[in-house]
Amino acid sequence: MIELKGIYKTFHTRDKEVQALKNVNLTINKGDIFGVIGYSGAGKSTLIRIINLLEEPDKGEVVVDGTSLLDISKKQLRSVRTNIGMIFQGFNLMDSIDVYNNIAAPLKNLKWEKINIQEKVNNLLKLVGLEDKKHAYPNQLSGGQKQRVAIARALSSDPKILLCDEATSALDPNTTQSILELLKQIHDQLGITIVIITHQMEVVKSICNRIAIMDYGEVKEQGDIVDIFTNPKSHIAKDFVYHSLNIKIDPEDFAEYKGKICKFNFYGIIAQEPVLSRLEHKYEITVNILFGNIEKLHNNIVGSLIVELTGESSNIEKALTYYKTLDTKVEVIRDASAANS
Ligand SMILES: Nc1ncnc2c1ncn2[C@@H]1O[C@H](COP(=O)(O)OP(=O)(O)OP(=O)(O)O)[C@@H](O)[C@H]1O
Ligand SMILES: [Mg+2]
Numbered sequence: 001m002i003e004l005k006g007i008y009k010t011f012h013t014r015d016k017e018v019q020a021l022k023n024v025n026l027t028i029n030k031g032d033i034f035g036v037i038g039y040s041g042a043g044k045s046t047l048i049r050i051i052n053l054l055e056e057p058d059k060g061e062v063v064v065d066g067t068s069l070l071d072i073s074k075k076q077l078r079s080v081r082t083n084i085g086m087i088f089q090g091f092n093l094m095d096s097i098d099v100y101n102n103i104a105a106p107l108k109n110l111k112w113e114k115i116n117i118q119e120k121v122n123n124l125l126k127l128v129g130l131e132d133k134k135h136a137y138p139n140q141l142s143g144g145q146k147q148r149v150a151i152a153r154a155l156s157s158d159p160k161i162l163l164c165d166e167a168t169s170a171l172d173p174n175t176t177q178s179i180l181e182l183l184k185q186i187h188d189q190l191g192i193t194i195v196i197i198t199h200q201m202e203v204v205k206s207i208c209n210r211i212a213i214m215d216y217g218e219v220k221e222q223g224d225i226v227d228i229f230t231n232p233k234s235h236i237a238k239d240f241v242y243h244s245l246n247i248k249i250d251p252e253d254f255a256e257y258k259g260k261i262c263k264f265n266f267y268g269i270i271a272q273e274p275v276l277s278r279l280e281h282k283y284e285i286t287v288n289i290l291f292g293n294i295e296k297l298h299n300n301i302v303g304s305l306i307v308e309l310t311g312e313s314s315n316i317e318k319a320l321t322y323y324k325t326l327d328t329k330v331e332v333i334r335d336a337s338a339a340n341s
Contacts, residue, residue, distance in 0.1 A: 001193050002028040002051055002161065007060035009046055009217075020046040021057070022217040028210075033187055033194045035204030035225070037240060038214030044197040047214070048163050051195065052084045053077060065160065082110070085154030089166035091146040093138040093153075099125070100134045103152045110157060124152035127189075128182060144175035151182065155190070162186070164196045168203060176200075180207050201244035205229075205297055213237045226300045230265050231329060245293050245304065251334040259288070259310035261334040264323070266294060266303050275326065276307070283319040285311030306333065313337065 009021040020043045028034045049055040062069045093102050107117045125131045128148040168176040184207050204211050212222035220234040232238045254261045276287045294303030309316050323330050
């Protein structure tokens with residue numbers, strides 16, 4: 001659906017050069033809710049603006065729905081852009097006109113008939129739950145309501161793709177959640193592909209199926225969200241995941257324990273099975289839970305438990321070997337017998 005190949009972008013200001021994107025390769029599939037996460041300045045907004053060529057890359061290819069956007073005329077590009085809606089952190093509504101006319105504006109530009117505009121805008125107001133605010137002005141709305149208007153406006157020309165640049169960053173946690181639920185509903189109902197740029201792990205966790213993690217202009221890791229969550233590979237991905245699961249472990253925190261300290265990573269079905277008690281019975285070892293965090297992630301259960309295993313060391317080894325056959329990660333964090341020897 002969207003493919004970025006070998007994208008480079010450097011900004012030149014009076015006193016310096018900023019390399020905002022370095023060899024970015026990204027594939028977003030039709031129907032994805034794709035999250036791009038990274039710290040401030042990582043290049044996320046530059047990347048999303050390249051998808052609809054609001055920003056032109058210095059080098060590379062941008063392919064949307066089979067069309068290479070750098071190879072087509074301005075007129076063709078305008079038509080492609082009607083297939084790509086966009087929403088922003090600051091909503092970008094026109095303050096001098098009411099909700100109805102904000103949503104109708106793109107359709108007026110496309111020279112739609114008045115009667116068709118009326119029908120479309122009324123349907124969109126219903127979709128975003130703002131029928132009673134039709135004649136309100138933007139400054140009479142809350143942040144969440146303004147973003148709903150912006151979403152309705154972005155959807156007016158029935159785009160196949162919706163780009164969201166920090167769309168929830170200015171909102172409180174409850175309003176953020178309600179906007180994310182609306183985006184999910186729109187995705188399911190209209191079959192639209194959504195790209196979400198954010199610095200908040202909570203946002204990608206609640207609705208994205210695939211993510212890319214950016215750092216200093218580069219995509220460091222991309223893939224299925226559950227894979228990245230359960231097995232982050234790059235330094236930056238580990239940082240985001242561990243920070244969000246709150247499980248940055250220092251082995252010395254467990255110095256006073258006598259057993260083997262292990263981290264069990266759970267995901268999917270395994271998290272719903274009594275795996276730990278099975279270990280106790282089958283291998284006659286004791287499992288002492290020290291710390292844990294299990295949560296729901298895009299309909300999967302994921303999380304980690306830090307446990308102390310005590311018992312015959314050969315039994316502990318067998319138990320760990322058994323656990324590994326479940327296709328799950330076990331890390332030994334501290335082994336008191338090894339540490340003392
Ligand atoms: N028009 C511009 N002129 C000069 N430098 C720019 C321009 N746009 C972006 N940059 C620089 O490029 C880098 C990437 O910026 P970008 O806005 O893409 O980051 P971001 O990941 O969206 O950050 P944030 O989370 O703060 O929005 C930054 O160092 C920024 O200062
Ligand atoms: Mg940005």
